[in-house]
Amino acid sequence: MRAHSTRAARTGxxxxxxxxxxxxxxxxRRVQAGSLIVSVFGDAVLPRGGCVWVGxxxxxxxxxxxxxxxxxxxxxxLVKEGWLRTECQGRRSNYLLTDAGRKRxxxxxxxxxxxxxxxxxxxxxxxxxxxxxxxxxxDRIRKALYWQGFGILGGDCCVHPNADLVSALDxxxxxxxxxxxxxxxxxxxxxxxxxxxTNNADLVRRAWNLDGLLAGYEGFLSxxxxxxxxxxxxxxxxxxDEDAFxxxxxxxxxxxxxxxxxxxxxxxxxxxxWPGHEARRLCRNIYRRLLVPSERxxxxxxxxxxxxxxxxxxxxxxxxxDDDPPNGA
Numbered sequence: 666m667r668a669h670s671t672r673a674a675r676t677g678x679x680x681x682x683x684x685x686x687x688x689x690x691x692x693x694r695r696v697q698a699g700s701l702i703v704s705v706f707g708d709a710v711l712p713r714g715g716c717v718w719v720g721x722x723x724x725x726x727x728x729x730x731x732x733x734x735x736x737x738x739x740x741x742x743l744v745k746e747g748w749l750r751t752e753c754q755g756r757r758s759n760y761l762l763t764d765a766g767r768k769r770x771x772x773x774x775x776x777x778x779x780x781x782x783x784x785x786x787x788x789x790x791x792x793x794x795x796x797x798x799x800x801x802x803x804d805r806i807r808k809a810l811y812w813q814g815f816g817i818l819g820g821d822c823c824v825h826p827n828a829d830l831v832s833a834l835d836x837x838x839x840x841x842x843x844x845x846x847x848x849x850x851x852x853x854x855x856x857x858x859x860x861x862x863t864n865n866a867d868l869v870r871r872a873w874n875l876d877g878l879l880a881g882y883e884g885f886l887s888x889x890x891x892x893x894x895x896x897x898x899x900x901x902x903x904x905x906d907e908d909a910f911x912x913x914x915x916x917x918x919x920x921x922x923x924x925x926x927x928x929x930x931x932x933x934x935x936x937x938x939w940p941g942h943e944a945r946r947l948c949r950n951i952y953r954r955l956l957v958p959s960e961r962x963x964x965x966x967x968x969x970x971x972x973x974x975x976x977x978x979x980x981x982x983x984x985x986x987d988d989d990p991p992n993g994a
Contacts, residue, residue, distance in 0.1 A: 680904055682891035683912055690915055691730040698731055698739035703748065704918035706762065707770045707777075709910075709963055713975040715762035715770075716752075721968045722760060728911055757970035765839065776924045777917065778984035781945075782827070785931035789854040790828045794821045796848020806849070809840050814928035816872025824872055826931055869934050881923050882940035889916060889947055896954045906965070909958035912951075920948045949985040956981075
């Protein structure tokens with residue numbers, strides 16, 4: 666691997682909030698290594714072809730306190746779960762995204778990096794569980810639809826304001842639930858029609874736990890606002906290339922985990938001053954600040970098994986398209 670040459674790229678005062686975030690992560694008693702690897706692949710590896718040498722992956726995660734054994738174990742688990750596959754080149758191995766994994770990452774990227782959502786069309790989407798299903802089967806279907814952003818109304822109705830129903834059923838099939846799809850009834854309401862006896866605000870409260878999500882976004886803001894302040898400070902605070910990469914990954918990891926719980930409701934159905942909007946703007950602004958130095962770090966340390974360094978494709982520059990061109994940190 667290349668010499669560790671990017672540590673010295675910092676000038677000016679030390680960024681305290683940035684280092685506090687890194688330290689807090691390293692001091693966690695339990696790290697979900699598999700979830701973090703998913704974030705690394707989606708954010709850093711996918712734009713470079715979706716392939717990385719296992720030694721590079723270990724090197725990239727080592728500064729966050731993840732051991733070689735932990736990285737290998739977690740990555741092998743992702744192979745068993747169908748996210749990744751391995752490819753040997755001599756005595757070295759690459760991890761590559763599977764076709765299913767690439768599709769999952771593409772869907773996640775649309776949530777993380779895409780433009781803001783369009784206005785609501787006032788049509789509710791529903792999936793009714795109408796067939797002969799036992800309690801365990803119903804729970805599996807509801808849980809799978811929950812992770813697609815659907816809210817739950819009673820035991821047999823899953824609801825969403827703007828989901829693509831065909832894609833939702835296809836996703837169930839991809840999760841191994843295709844045998845149950847004939848027992849589901851997808852419906853779309855007429856324009857503005859209520860689907861319960863309550864108003865939309867009450868429906869949202871019943872179907873989704875927005876209080877917990879709100880607390881999550883407020884925690885994200887309290888963590889990353891000081892980091893943004895340091896990066897924008899005129900006093901000369903600069904992150905090293907390595908720190909820029911590490912904070913970029915942790916921020917996207919934290920933001921991605923929030924989006925997994927976020928149903929993506931349109932503004933018309935959200936409380937006033939919803940913190941998710943500010944969280945997205947903050948994530949976008951920090952990402953733009955860190956992009957150039959973090960990509961320098963990846964150019965130095967992300968390799969394939971044959972020693973080559975894959976270049977980032979055009980999808981990287983297209984992220985967060987509603988912002989100005991990227992600036993160096």
